Amino acid sequence: MRNKAIATLLYFTGLRGCDISSLEFKDIDWEQEEINLDQQKTGVDLTLPLTATIGNAIYDYLINGRPKSHNSHIFLSDIKPYDPLKPKSIYYIAG
Numbered sequence: 001m002r003n004k005a006i007a008t009l010l011y012f013t014g015l016r017g018c019d020i021s022s023l024e025f026k027d028i029d030w031e032q033e034e035i036n037l038d039q040q041k042t043g044v045d046l047t048l049p050l051t052a053t054i055g056n057a058i059y060d061y062l063i064n065g066r067p068k069s070h071n072s073h074i075f076l077s078d079i080k081p082y083d084p085l086k087p088k089s090i091y092y093i094a095g
Contacts, residue, residue, distance in 0.1 A: 001064030002075060003093045008057040010094055013048050016041060017090030022074045028058070049084075 006088055009020050018040045027037045033050040056073065075086035 002078070005057040005061040006075060006093050008054055010090075012051065012054055015048075016087075016092070018087040019046075019075075021075060021085045021087045023074045025074065026072070028074075030055070038081040039055050048066060 006020055008020070009015055010017075013035070016039070019037060022040060023035075023037065028035055028050060030050070034047075035048040035050050035054075037046055038044070039046050062074070066074075067078065067080075067082040069076055069081065069082045071084060074084045075090075076082040077085060077089075
């Protein structure tokens, strides 16, 4: 589910791996249906639509696939201590 959510973000938003790996809960506004983030490479604020396809993929991962953790990052490793994914991990998932 994690890899599907990441692939969905890559395909439908064009976000860089570094931006996906740094996504936190605060970056997703479910009510306004937006993803808001500071792009790491450029430092530019970016607002993207949270479409049903993207939102459903992220929601499925959060509810059914994400390990229990207090970490604020959305995408975590599957192996304890469930650290946030590194940008390099996104590259391997997309490969």
